[in-house]
Amino acid sequence: MARTGTEELRRRNRAALVEQLHRHGPQTRAELTEALGLNRSTIGALAADLAEAGYVQETTGRSTGSAGRPSTLAECVPKAATVTAVEIRVDRVRFALVGLGGEVLERAETALDGADPVDAIEVVTGGTARDALEAVAAVPGLVDAGEVAHSTELGWAGRDLAGDLASATGREWQVVDTATAAAVGEWSRGDAHEATKLLYLHGGRGLTAGLVVDGLAPRGGSIQLGHIVVQPGGRECACGLRGCLEAEMEVFGYAEDIEYATLAAGMGDAAARDGLRRSGEDLGRALGAVVTATGPDEILFGGWLRELYLSAAAPVRSALAETTLPHLRSRLRLRTPVLGDEGALIGAAETGFATVVDRMR
Template identity: 70%
Template sequence: MARPATEELRRRNRAALLEQLHRHGPQTRAELTEALGLNRSTIGGLAADLSESGHLQETTGRSTGSAGRPSTLVECVAKSVSVAAVELRFDRVRFALTGLGGEVLDRGELPLEASAGADAAAAATASLLDGAEVAEAVAAVPGLVSGGVVGHSSELGWDGTDLGAALAEATGRKWRVTDAATAGAVGEWSRGDAGEARNLMYLHGGRGLTAGIAVEGRARPGSSIQLGHIVVEPGGRECRCGMRGCLEAEMGAFGFTEAIETTTVAADLGDTKAREALRRSGQYLGRALGAVVTAVGPDEILFGGWLRELYLSSAAAVRSALAETTLPQLRSGLRLRTPALGAEGPLIGAAETGFEAIIDEMR
């Protein structure tokens, strides 16, 4: 009989093997041996266990380039475990059913009425899910999230809304709820090109401005940051939240959701008003980032949603304002850029949040 400590170690190694293949795709046993630091016989035993449970399979893989047979690859069985992920936006619900290994098995989208409540969003989600059996279900929402409750969302017009309860009622299962910016950070670290970042910040631009953080790919506790409600102009314009001088109010963030493309094109054609609007918005954004960088100390910042276009058009203003409001030590190694996954980041990150929970339960 295996001792408890031995069985615990084997369980952790199984989870590590599954995580490696889920994140990095099919690999040979030799590659797995090197990646996980385990001997080949241990890898063989773990792979056999996970093949028996239906999680993995071995296939004829890549050619060695010699006359010998192609090497055998170990890979995930996508349909063995699936996660339901949804992303809520002000006008729609986006859905993806994702299998082990990151393969998208199904996707869909339904419109939402303006100012729709949690019950309407949950009903649309239930329709998209259509009774599918999933191991985890995760919803990404633009706003301040704690547990299943959306404390504040400028984009959705929600305050203190228990989305988790509404989703559970509509679908008959428990949901994890995360903010879209944090989901974006997790997605870019897991499936984009930000896997080297230790402390990754993702900015989400919709009908509101939020930020989220992933530390080595995991959502940082309490990482929902209301970027749009950092005061950048004391006593400035009145914000919808009731304060004055918030980033969202000073930038006119709500209008930029629809107008960013028109504004950037006009600026490229020489429109001085458009250029000034972009420069001023970039400056305000840089000021707000200065406060967040000072508090959090990220090593990489990604500009998602319509903030991507704003950053590409006003990078100099953003960087200049950021330099004026942060210590040199905090920005010396800081990288600012746009996301590799584009608009898909938050939805992919929601799915990866679910797989993280599944693999953690295996340890």
């Protein structure tokens, strides 16, 4: 029993060291000792073990600034473990083969003529690396347990995408929504790692949101932001309801014309300014419901919502304040993401690496 416990502890420590190097880059043994709370001899043994397994290599690293030898750095071997990350959009599929440590080893993009799921699956199948340890696809919409329950942008409903991809490629797939993937990316590789609950809003040809908690996506964190009713009895939405955020904001027009709208408003166009104000207010009201339900401490505005927020931050914040309890909004930070369009692809890869590390434990 004691031996089993020792082996389990060693596995956990190995996984913790790999995770530390993957997330934070090359480090000295002294830095690893401090970060993981283990003694230097244990770190040395773990590093040697992982080097023999091919996951880690040690190199002569940074100078200490004294007459002594430079410190030895432990770092990930990128090709030791790879993840295929895919982002499916209505007009294209983007691919990245990402190595341990976050290095992008390969990148590609293929155009789609519409969002026919059969065509999309065929494109994904052709671009998937067969030797990757994990494969993760990000799609815009409401996703639960591998199923695309609803996607305004793709026009899909009740699509078992994980099952379709598994049948086509002969391997298991994880499927996450674009907003959640981008949230994971911003937390892991952006500058949002201090957020306990991070809410990412994605504007495409639909409006979605994703919630991550301490960098992980809980089940149920995929949110159909665009189908929160902000004007009861308002405009008819394609989903069958009335007054949905997507309908009231006329998101298809915004997705195509947001740059023109913001430019016109900046040049004094009263109609453009009024449209941005009303859209900001509607977005703020929808956010009020989401913030009340989830209690995030940071919100990022991605996709074309970035441009809307930069142009209409005041009405967004004002409407949010009118629909949210004071203690929820007092700690809330609203801003734009730093990874831009790369967030979803990076987050899909990081979702896969979280599974890789979990399997090492």
